[in-house]
Amino acid sequence: MGQRTASSAARAKSERATGARTPEKRAGGARARSEPLYVQVVSTLKEEILKGVHPVGTQLPSEDLLADRFSVSRHTIREALRRLRDDGLIASRQGAPTTVVRPAAGSGAYVHEIDSINDLFSFVSALQFQIDSVEVVTANAALAQQLGANVGEKWLRIEGFRFPADDKTAACWMEVFVHEDYAGVARLLAHNKGPIFELIETLYGERIVEVEQTLRTSPMPAQAAATLRTEPGETSVEVIRTFRIASGKTAEVSIAHYPADSFTFSMTLRRTR
DSSP: OHHHHHHHHHHHHHHHHHOOOOHHHHHTOHHHHHSOHHHHHHHHHHHHHHTTSSOTTOBOOOHHHHHHHHTOOHHHHHHHHHHHHHTTSEEOOTTSOOEEOOOOTTSSOEEEEESSHHHHHHHHHTEEEEEEEEEEEEOOHHHHHHHTOOTTOEEEEEEEEEEETTOOSOOEEEEEEEEGGGGGGGGGGGGOOSOHHHHHHHHHOOOEEEEEEEEEEEEOOHHHHTTTTSOTTSEEEEEEEEEEETTSOEEEEEEEEEEGGGEEEEEOOOOOO
16 A cells, blocks of 8 residues: 555656656647646546447546556546546546446537437437528539439528527537428528427428438538537537438438537447347
């Protein structure tokens, strides 16, 4: 025990004298030189948690192992873990391991957990759509490929940001494309903050029975970066959803960009036999 305490004390002294060689410092970035050591540890662990490196319900390495990994003192690790607890990403109690938990509401981390199409509808409905622009566009070759449409088709394009209820921090930037057959929803947009597919169902009596969803990384669009507190071109999580009615026809395609460091996707798979 005395040897471990001496080792931690020596590590802390080394930090004060020269600064520990954390992963960020080894990269030589200006960010690493300007941020306290615990902030660098928080940033790395938070990114790993949100990317699923440490799944919900699993335990983080011990303080000693984390201190060795980041070449910092246990005091620095404790401060980093305290910040992660404040963010609602981990939970711990005296004498028990630190466990990764589902981010709490208002933590700034958006957990996308899907078990059924109804869960997807609930997730989408929980975010309010603040519309910035509406226009009718004609699909060129690039847009037609993106939407799975035909060149020359007309689509109602709706652009804006989605916000959690009672939160002024945007969750994502979104483009919604509505097939021209359902473009009449445009007249209802001024009084609607919910999902567009609900307007299609209400106004046209159609029912969305299938949603195809694709997640991929892509550069953050320049027009979205400032509001989402990122830089243009930084990695974002792009979520593309294609909404189809019973006939198989595509009624709507939505394309959303989330900051990569605040998005987690969770899906439950069950055996059917």
